[in-house]
Amino acid sequence: MSGPIALVDCNNFYASCExxxxxxxxxxxxxxxxxxxxxxxxxxxxxxxxxxxMGDPWHLVKEKHKANGIIVRSSNYTLYxxxxxxxxxxxxxxxxxxxxxxxxxxxxxxxxxxGRLDAHARDLRATVVQWTGIPVSVGIAPTKTLAKLxxxxxxxxxxxxxxxxxxxxxxxxxxLEKIALTDLWGVAGRLAARLRVIGVNTPLxxxxxDPKFVREHCSVVMERMVYELRGTPCxxxxxxxxxxxxxxxxRSFGRSVTAFxxxxxxxxxxxxxxxxxxxxxxxxxxxxVVFVHTNKFKPTAPQYYGTREVELPVASADTSKLIGAAMRxxxxxxxxxxxxxxxxxxxxxxxxxxxxxPDLFAAxxxxxxxxxxxxxxxxxxxxGRGAITYGTMGRQHGWKLRxxxxxxxxxxxxxxxxxx
DNA sequence: TCTGGGGTCCTAGGACCC
DNA sequence: TCTGGGGTCCTAGGACCC
Numbered sequence: 001m002s003g004p005i006a007l008v009d010c011n012n013f014y015a016s017c018e019x020x021x022x023x024x025x026x027x028x029x030x031x032x033x034x035x036x037x038x039x040x041x042x043x044x045x046x047x048x049x050x051x052x053x054m055g056d057p058w059h060l061v062k063e064k065h066k067a068n069g070i071i072v073r074s075s076n077y078t079l080y081x082x083x084x085x086x087x088x089x090x091x092x093x094x095x096x097x098x099x100x101x102x103x104x105x106x107x108x109x110x111x112x113x114x115g116r117l118d119a120h121a122r123d124l125r126a127t128v129v130q131w132t133g134i135p136v137s138v139g140i141a142p143t144k145t146l147a148k149l150x151x152x153x154x155x156x157x158x159x160x161x162x163x164x165x166x167x168x169x170x171x172x173x174x175x176l177e178k179i180a181l182t183d184l185w186g187v188a189g190r191l192a193a194r195l196r197v198i199g200v201n202t203p204l205x206x207x208x209x210d211p212k213f214v215r216e217h218c219s220v221v222m223e224r225m226v227y228e229l230r231g232t233p234c235x236x237x238x239x240x241x242x243x244x245x246x247x248x249x250x251r252s253f254g255r256s257v258t259a260f261x262x263x264x265x266x267x268x269x270x271x272x273x274x275x276x277x278x279x280x281x282x283x284x285x286x287x288x289v290v291f292v293h294t295n296k297f298k299p300t301a302p303q304y305y306g307t308r309e310v311e312l313p314v315a316s317a318d319t320s321k322l323i324g325a326a327m328r329x330x331x332x333x334x335x336x337x338x339x340x341x342x343x344x345x346x347x348x349x350x351x352x353x354x355x356x357x358p359d360l361f362a363a364x365x366x367x368x369x370x371x372x373x374x375x376x377x378x379x380x381x382x383x384g385r386g387a388i389t390y391g392t393m394g395r396q397h398g399w400k401l402r403x404x405x406x407x408x409x410x411x412x413x414x415x416x417x418x419x420x
Numbered sequence: 421t422c423t424g425g426g427g428t429c430c431t432a433g434g435a436c437c438c
Numbered sequence: 439t440c441t442g443g444g445g446t447c448c449t450a451g452g453a454c455c456c
Contacts, residue, residue, distance in 0.1 A: 013438095034442035041438095041442070057441035075442090102438050102445095188436060219448065221435090248444055255439070297441055307432090 003111025004140050004167070005237065006121060007147040008091060008128075010084075011135045011155065013104035014042035017083050018073045020133045029070045033058055036254050037074055086132045094124045097239045107144060109237050121163045141166040144235045145228035148185040149175055172231070176203040186225060194218055203229065243283060249273040256295065260334060263292065264327065271326040275319040284315040288322055290329035306333040 010016060014032040019025045029046035033039065040056045050068050052061070058072075066072075084103045092098050097109035113120045121138040128136050139151025146166050153175055154164035166172050181192040184203055198217045200206050206214070207229035215223035224234040249270040257263060267290055278285060291307040308329040312321065 036440080036442075038440080038442050055441085059440045105438080186436065190435060219435095221448070244445080246445070250443065252442070254441095295441090309431095 002233065003109060004114060004117055004142060004165075005144055005147045005233075006095075006108040006110050006117075006124075006138055006140045007101075007144070007151045008106050008108060008124070008136050008138050009151050009155070010087060010104040011137060012042055012044050013084075013134070014075060014080055015044040015047070015073075016134050017076075017080050019044070020083070021079075025071060029068070030073065031065070031070055032073050032075050034075060035251065037072075038252070038254075041075065083132065083134060087128060087134055087136070090128050090131050091124070093127075094120070097237055099238045100241060107147065107237055109239075110140065117165050117167070118163060121165070122161070125162050136162070138163045139166070140164070141172070142231040143228040143233045144237075145185055145225060146172060146175075146231065149179065149183075152183065153178065169231075172229075173204070176207060176229070179203055181206065184225070184229075186221065191218065191222065195222075244281060247274050247277050247281075247283070247285075249277070250291075263330060263334075267326050267330050268323050271323045272319050275317055275322045278317040284317040285312070285322070286315040287311045288325040288329060290326050290333065292330070292333055308333045 015030045018030060018032060025044075027046070028044070029050050029052070030044040031040055031047050031052055032042035034041045037058055039058055040052060040054055040061075043052045043054065047070055050065070050070060052065060052070065080103060087104075088098070088100050088106060091106050091108060095108040095110065097111075099107040101107055110117055110120065117140050121140060125136055125138055128134060137151055137155045139147045139149065139154050140163075141147040141150045150164045150166045154160045154162055157164075166175055181187050181195060181201070181203060182189065184206075187195070195201075195206065195218065198213075200209055200214070206226060209226060211223045211226045214226055227234050251266070251270065253266070257266075271288070287309050289307060289309045291305070293305040310325040310329040310332075312325055316322065
């Protein structure tokens with residue numbers, strides 16, 4: 001499918017929903033909080049102007065913001081889901097090809113509307129606000145990535161009136177010049193840092209970079225991004241919503257929990273919720289995963305992340321069957337205990353090596369071993385991580401070389417390795 | 421005694437998004 | 439004392455197979 005793509009995004013969606021049923025909130029700074037009132041997940045424009053930051057833990061900033069007259073709401077997902085469905089139904093009147101991307105966003109194919117894109121988008125925008133009361137912004141471009149960008153700029157610049165079209169190269173140039181790498185859809189801190197290392201510092205430089213070079217140093221995802229920025233679509237519009245590949249129900253406790261009984265109860269409750277969701281979507285599962293982890297915001301305390309998957313003989317969405325599997329998974333995590341450290345993973349590898357080359361590994365501080373480790377490091381530096389690892393070949397142990405990352409080559413001759 | 425190349429599958433973890 | 443919850447995709451590396 002080709003032709004212009006529009007991204008329609010609801011403005012400050014959760015805050016707008018709250019306002020719809022409480023008109024007194026209009027024009028006031030409104031903030032919506034996550035489960036347990038943990039952190040900020042939505043802000044009205046007025047709240048943004050007062051400096052409320054997305055994701056801030058509420059208990060740390062509460063006093064400051066309340067002094068500014070900010071109004072707080074706990075989240076109400078049933079309400080948001082309902083209003084979302086109304087918005088999406090309205091959008092469906094404006095195109096035959098609609099992809100519901102998230103609770104407050106949808107991509108629309110505007111093929112056939114070339115020549116009157118702007119007028120069509122403004123009509124859409126007015127209709128949505130009239131029928132649902134939810135204000136939206138529209139970005140239009142040849143690819144999803146550019147449409148995302150157009151939408152972002154449409155929201156930011158009041159002169160756009162909520163609609164921006166990036167149809168020409170000049171318009172795309174001007175838009176890309178205004179933003180930073182991390183403003184791109186799919187680029188956050190880590191990937192931006194990686195791009196800077198290879199000399200790509202701006203969105204324009206990324207668009208004009210050699211796609212093969214980018215793929216080599218980042219990944220196929222970033223290569224696609226280059227093409228998308230050039231106006232060549234790599235991400236299709238998916239107008240049929242695929243079935244979920246996983247369904248999760250999880251909650252933080254909000255305090256430390258150490259009693260097994262309490263974990264069991266919580267896991268049973270969450271499993272029941274997940275099973276319900278599954279039945280509502282006409283799905284079933286053949287495996288159940290349970291995870292438990294410690295409070296990552298207490299870095300001085302020992303950290304643990306335990307996870308376990310249990311398979312069912314037959315796919316099911318039956319609550320009691322799924323809870324049974326979840327209880328087995330939890331018990332297994334519990335038995336494994338909290339002593340499963342990184343050292344526990346590394347140690348067996350060194351054991352295997354010691355069998356194969358006892359003289360080398362007998363003394364951990366031996367000169368030979370240090371030399372070998374330096375050689376391994378330098379080879380991995382030259383050919384990329386994982387170019388050389390210790391592994392098995394049949395019943396033998398050996399060094400696995402993958403200089404091209406394709407065809408592994410095994411050798412037990414570490415003297416040979418030292419010469420490389 | 422020495423010696424491979426070509427795969428597939430699975431899991432853990434990284435990175436991102438809303 | 440209190441820091442969300444729910445997803446997707448990709449890669450690396452080990453295990454295993456012939």
